Amino acid sequence: QPGTNVIEVADAVRAALRQGCDLIAVAGGDGTISEAASGFFAIHADEKNDGLPSPINHNVVLAVLPAGTGDDFARGLMGRREPLNHWIDKLIGFCKGAGDVVPRIVDVLYGTATGASDVNRFIALNVVTIGLGAEVAGRVGAQGRMMQKLPGEVRFVAAALGALAAWKEQPVKIVIDDNEVIECDSNLLAVANGTFAGGGMMFAPEAKVDDGFFDLLVSRDLSRATILRELPRIRTG
DSSP states (O other): OTTOOHHHHHHHHHHHHHTTOOEEEEEEOHHHHHHHHHTTEEOOSSSGGGGOOEESOTTOEEEEEEOSSSOHHHHHHHTSOOOHHHHHHHHHHHHTTOTTOOOOOOOOEEEEEEOSSOEEEEEESSEEEEEHHHHHHHHHHTOOHHHHTSOHHHHHHHHHHHHHHHOOOEEEEEEETTTEEEEEEEEEEEEESSSOBTTTBOSOTTOOTTSSOOEEEEEESOOHHHHHHHHHHHHTO
């Protein structure tokens, strides 16, 4: 429902699973779908189990009904954006036992973000971004009703232009697999499980949601003019 707190989404899913539900259908964008996926796990705040989330029920299925601004996770599953009715038909087919509608096992991203007073533990299905990507997502979420009437791709481009005008590169240190270190100034980092982000931008053309790997995108030493020139190429991979 509009205005639902994201924590309530995950908690509602956990409650449903513990009551014996074996199918969760979620209508929304990538953020809502990821919050629902969070509810499939008990997320530990201590070092028990290495601090990693543990599945509540291995046999539960998540049905994706993309109804957000970008719907990039669903777009990546199909290689293109399909209308909501396509996904509703998939759900109905699965419930009826149609042989061609088979659940997929996919990887998930688990991360922690340390704030001033607490640690936010989260699960994401598609892409996690730092810098411009997060700024764009925040601007899309804050757009008014007039902008909300426009196609999602247009809304993301408008937000990207505003974010690009305001954002400056920041020094970052990236450690990969505990051995490779990258230190640079960057305005965009992305850890990608899926192919698309930002309303159809192909951040990780080779990414697969079920290969056990994440793709890392690091933007460095790029001027605003260069980024603007590269945007169309990023959209086509």
